[in-house]
Amino acid sequence: MLAMRRQADVLITLFFFIIVVSLFPLGVGPEMNILRAIAPGVLWVAALLASMLSLGRLFSIDYMDGTLEQLLIAPSPLFLLVLGKMISHWLVSGLPLVLMAPILGIQYDLSLEALGVLTLSLLIGTPILSLIGAIGAALTLGVRGGGVLVSLLVLPLYIPILIFGAGAVEASAAGLGYDAHFSLLGAFLLVSLVFAPWAAAASLRISME
């Protein structure tokens, strides 16, 4: 729908990741063993930030220019439209990271298995971030100081994802099983896939009253 805009946005996020991930070696110094240790953390934090920072724009531009009103009175179910928005948010903020993760991981000298686990954990984890984040973004539309609020609302829900996601990679590096982490992440994903679009749609209606 907004493919043209999305392109530029994807570029922004890709750029953002590359920056975050390449700046660290610059700032931290080039010792490989340190870099290897921080790699999953860096990538996961980058994912979290990218997701959170683009939340602000998720609805607010549409809100300001009136497109959101049109969305609310569109003749298709609102939660589907919202789901579309969430998916496009993920395509913009999550997917590029998933695709880049292997490349960036190589820069950090990760092992092949760790790379796989990392990518998979990001693949499952980042959609959850978009799904949950959209609820926060919808709730804080047009609220004074919405920016802080949305972080405050969303962060507590993001942290578990971060811990399990990065945890899986560390577990694999330590030679432990990481199935438990993945099944938990998967469960989160399912639950939020079912409830989040519905909750965000309701929040939007409330915010636009």
Add this chain to the structure above:
Amino acid sequence: MLAMRRQADVLITLFFFIIVVSLFPLGVGPEMNILRAIAPGVLWVAALLASMLSLGRLFSIDYMDGTLEQLLIAPSPLFLLVLGKMISHWLVSGLPLVLMAPILGIQYDLSLEALGVLTLSLLIGTPILSLIGAIGAALTLGVRGGGVLVSLLVLPLYIPILIFGAGAVEASAAGLGYDAHFSLLGAFLLVSLVFAPWAAAASLRISME
């Protein structure tokens, strides 16, 4: 001038730092020696990101709602107004970090001297980020794909600051002198303080043509 709005923004940035800086231990794991090694890098990267990410909003809201036009035809020298904007950008995106650095540094188990050097390097370095960044923000106003462009334009100029800033801390940790780093940073600050407001003002006029 916009003190009320600033308050909320400062909160956002503070929050951002706390998130970035506290998420790392969560993502990376609690080994103190690794944390200590990455601390200056993490803080500096956080400063860079905070500065870069808030650049988008620096002029664009004023641009969209017409305040920028009023700024350009205000009866005071434009470069002073722009300098004001830059300062407020620093107050929002840089100063909170400088103030938080000691606290966050403790979290990463830095030595007292390293803490001091880190804070000082941030104190000198972050204003440069705001000064330079404003030029990029002014140049990309109302340009297609402005978001990527501003990063592309500004980042090359940010990286030296990052290198010198983080380098100073590392030099001090390694027991080397860090005066050279500081004097370079200071020189950068002076040069950009003199030229940046002027360049940004010119850019604004160009962008509003």
Add this chain to the structure above:
Amino acid sequence: MIWDSWSDFFNMGGYGLYVWGSYLATFICVIGEILMVKRSARTLRQQLSLTKESILRERKDEATS
């Protein structure tokens, strides 16, 4: 002559890959640039419907002025 044979020359004392990798890439870049400029010149002249003839006339103009 510092090279005993052609194969010696291409081998570059074991560093053939690196030396020729650099040189090859450089020449590809340079030739690519030339081709790109030439092509844009051609399309531009087509757009402006500048013919061979007018380009010749341009030379002549220059000679007279």
Add this chain to the structure above:
Amino acid sequence: MSINWYKYAAPSSFYFLAGKLIPFFTVLAVIFLVAGLYIGFFVAPTDFQQGEAYRIIFIHVPAAWMSMFLYVVMAFWAGIGLAFNTRLSSMFATAIAPTGALFTFIALWTGAWWGKPMWGTWWVWDARLTSELILLFLYIGFMSLQAAIDDPRRADKAGAVIALVGVVNIPIIYFSVQWWNTLHQGASVSVMQSPKMATAMLVGMLVMVLAAWMYSIAVILLRARNIILERESHTSWVAELRGTTR
């Protein structure tokens, strides 16, 4: 020698002048290139430390130098265009950027292919390497900014600002080897000291530098001609070229 500079400051006259100069520089570029390659591969001896790998120097150093020179020249012309509102100098700056970026890329590429055998790695986050990478970003930023702005005059001016701001990077690149202890070689050619390398190497390198210069001039003039034609397509002298009026 008195040349009427003002005459050539008009895009139309410059267009014709450039047309005349291009063949000249092309021929020179080819001559120097052939000579340089001959010296580089058949005269210059094997380096006692690096073996044959050092022969990358014959493109690496000219490219690295050109990347910096061209940036300064570009910023200079862009600045003139901004200050005196002269269209031609802005167009010149626009014409220089891609060639500069190309040389930057070549310097990075050849550096990497040199680093692999010498340092054992393609890339390190070393100050000179990083700052050269930054230079590439600066060029790309300049070009993308200009491409993103529809109005050519505004694009010129905006580009000029960023080009001028970016000039600070040049001394950083140049002095980076002195300021930090890095992997990268220090300056081995300087006006003050007598050269530390074999004469044939030095001569070969310098000839290649000349070739790079001549090539740059030729290609930049070509591109400048394109830009002039494009920008001035609605003017009477282009119409005259087309033969519609007269």
Add this chain to the structure above:
Amino acid sequence: MLVATKLECTRGGHVLFTDLNFSVKSGELLQIHGPNGSGKTSLLRMLCGLTQPSVGKITWNDSNIRSLGEQYYSCLTYLGHMIGIKDDLTAVENLSISCALAGLEVDNKMALEALQQIGLKGRENLLARVLSQGQRRRVSLARLLLVKTKLWILDEPLTALDVVAIKLIKEKLEWFLAQGGMVILTTHQDIDISATAIHHLHLN
């Protein structure tokens, strides 16, 4: 048929209007009058189901619009103060997107035609950013030429338009009313539409 009964709107503790009753039938136009801040926009948003009335109800063909949901929305076109034009898209793209949102598949040709009809010939592919105020407004109004809805709710559709465009819109409205459409609009400017039934509603 749209029927509003006993509508009340309160904003920030103030009552903007109470006990508002009206109905709009096929072929009818309802013009809402009232000074700035009297609640015209609030009323229209209510009729769109964007806000809930504090008291009263709105029905469409005898069912509450709230319960009809998308079924109602597929009969409705609303143009508000904010016109939903994105600066970074061209005129055609803007039109296509807003039509797509309204559930209308519009190909490029139709969009171009509509834009030309509304007087944007030659500017179809300019970014909305460089369009003049009136031209932007026209882009959003172009949707009216394409939609096939029964009820139009227009909030000051004439702002920023020149006389030619106003005449065009007027004619379009007349045509639409003659087709049996329903229009509810507000405007501070005079607009003399010759239709069979024009009702006026004064707030305050």
Add this chain to the structure above:
Amino acid sequence: MLVATKLECTRGGHVLFTDLNFSVKSGELLQIHGPNGSGKTSLLRMLCGLTQPSVGKITWNDSNIRSLGEQYYSCLTYLGHMIGIKDDLTAVENLSISCALAGLEVDNKMALEALQQIGLKGRENLLARVLSQGQRRRVSLARLLLVKTKLWILDEPLTALDVVAIKLIKEKLEWFLAQGGMVILTTHQDIDISATAIHHLHLN
């Protein structure tokens, strides 16, 4: 006195207008007419020094406005399409800030008074976000009641205003012209101002 000679404006390769000559003296009003997209806004922005004319020059009391810079701006008030009202600030805050930008120190009392005069009594401390379209417009117009400049350049000042507000603005303009002020404005609506000298300029 503002004098424009041989102005030309080109946009995206098109010439919007050429060879435009006019002058505005003390006590005079210049109304600019023209259809949408004819270059009215572009002309006004040029007169403000926001864009450079491609050909021609604009002088204020015989000096080029470009060289005058801030000296000119301190005589000028410009209200454009975009009204520079920030949603997150209250009406008073918005007014104070816009006055501060115009180099005018305004205390709270004066700002409140101006807002009341322009018909926003009781809404001074509401966030601009909740104000109606006309009320937002009034907030930006309130500045005219406070500034002490000689030249007003107003781009469609009457949009979204109701009849009462239009009358108020009309009266204010008449008063200002009688004081020896100069006004340049565009509007698609009719406005009948009784002033000694009204000039009309038609674009296209």
